[in-house]
Amino acid sequence: MSFAMWAGAALAAGVTPIEEGQDMVGIVRQYEVGGKETLLEVAWDYGLGYNEIADANPGIDPWVPKQGQRVLLPTRWALPDAPRKGILVNLAELRIYFFRQLNGRNVLSTYPIGVGMEGLETPAGLYRIDMKLKDPLWIVPPSIRKEIPTLPRVMPPGDENPLGKFAMRLGGTQYLIHGTNNPFGIGRQVSHGCIRLYPEDIRELFALTRVGAEVRIIYQPVKVAVRGGHVYVEVHSDYLGRVESLQGQAYEILRKRGLMDRVDERLLRNAIKDALGYPVKVSPEPMPYIKADKEQESG
DSSP states (O other): OOHHHHHHHHHHTTOEEOOTTOOEEEOOEEEEOOTTOOHHHHHHHTTOOHHHHHHHSTTSOSSSOOTTOEEEEOOEEEOOSSOOSEEEEEGGGTEEEEEEEETTEEEEEEEEOBEEOTTSOOOOEEEEEEEEEESOOEEOOHHHHHHOTTSOSEEOSSTTOTTTTEEEEETTSSOEEEOOSOGGGTTSEEESSOEEOOHHHHHHHHHHOOTTOEEEEEOOSEEEEEETTEEEEEEOOOTTOOOSOHHHHHHHHHHHTTOGGGOOHHHHHHHHHHOOSSOEEOSOOOOOOOOOOHHHHHO
């Protein structure tokens, strides 16, 4: 099988082959809303979080989109500027990138996530998985029982357990990467610091991850990629307020990579202002070629 054929088959299975120097994956697609479905249901079907489908479709009510309305599916991602090893969590975009080898090739799987709410933010840092739990008990923290006194001290496995069916602990912490009993919380700041995945995503990630695997958690609201000679910038909301200026960060990354002379600054400013959450081309369009007529050629 050729690499192109293998890549196409792998993409369909949720696994993307990564070539040396590649810094963007996926494609942007469109979808026509049918029936009474919400954009949250569409997001779940296409491996997106609430934040991604809402940011990419400003002006459309994610809970009550119009039937027949065409929406954009932002299933293209610039890869974060970080080591491509193990589990990489970018809090700024609420997404996991999982790097591994498959049949001798470097491949990537990527999943949307839910993270810590305001005041209980998921901490950045470098960790290792030190425990894996199937059908975990939820030992309810005192802080949560204070908020919801009706909760038991220990919740057994089952549909009411917010940890879902699988959980992995970040070594040296109380934080877990786990499933959820509330899929519409993916792409939101909803947890007490843990990282939540859709049920089918945590099942897959749990099966592929060994104890001792590296987990790197970062915060990069601005990412840059190059494809086909064009420069792309992906911008997310700085919801944690950790970046002095998204525009300043974009310029810094572009200068560092020597790409500023390949960027249309008007397109760049619009990409930063819109913050659509997927890679937007900021390279200038080439001037159209116009053939001179004979009179112009002769002067």
